[in-house]
Amino acid sequence: MVRASAVQDKFAAGVAMLDGGTVTGTDAWGKHLFVHAAPAGARPPVWLHVHLGLYGKFLHGTGTPAAPWGQLRLRLESERGWADLRGATASELLDEEGRLRVISRLGADPLRRGTDGEEPWTRISRSRTSVGALLMDQSVVAGVGNVYRAEILFRHGVDPFRPGRDLTAREWTAMWSDLRVLMRAGVRSGKIVTTRPEDRPRGRRTASTVRREDSHYVYRRTGEPCRVCGTPVRTAEMVARNLYWCPRCQAS
DNA sequence: GCTAAATGTTGAT
């Protein structure tokens, strides 16, 4: 049984539904999180749908939760621990149909078991849109964001401006399996490290010694020398986000 | 101590 509480009035209805209920599971598809709960009484099960957006956080732990500050969306407490949701873009209660509606807008998630890159490939291989834009389209690939977009394109030497239909099947297969590996490592470690050990400074090559400034090839490195060829990293806006790339390593 | 930008999406114009 969980106790649900929150500071923000607009989430009062959701809080009331969860309070006294039981959390029965969790799921994620791309950047969308789902908490399955059985409300108190005989009400049907619900999904708490959460999208953390740019600065949302789901903090959790055991023992006494921290004193709430700012805008606390939702606090769940049970004898096993607590969870605070803050600053999320989306936080709503859905039934199963609502959850399916959210998922229906999402493409394949590299992190989900048994998911291959075939569906994204049918979209990408027919599209005149740039690969850099397609990777940010959650209906093509779910879960890839601005960091993985820039880094995966660098790791495969692909020009972000190249039209999707000019990508080869071989390139896409390699990018997809690389995304699965990188994103899974990200989930495990809680950080995004995309540099290969040999491209990091000597002494910083094991996972435990990687510094943040050595973690990426191009992301947020505008003007700094490419780790592989030394050419200054470039930046441009694409799909309303800053794109970073090496004009030499990613010339095609 | 202040400002701008950021792993993102939605809804109004």
Added chain:
DNA sequence: TCAACCTTTAGCT
């Protein structure tokens, strides 16, 4: 295309 959401952090002073 832009503002809003609302938090944290980096990079200034």
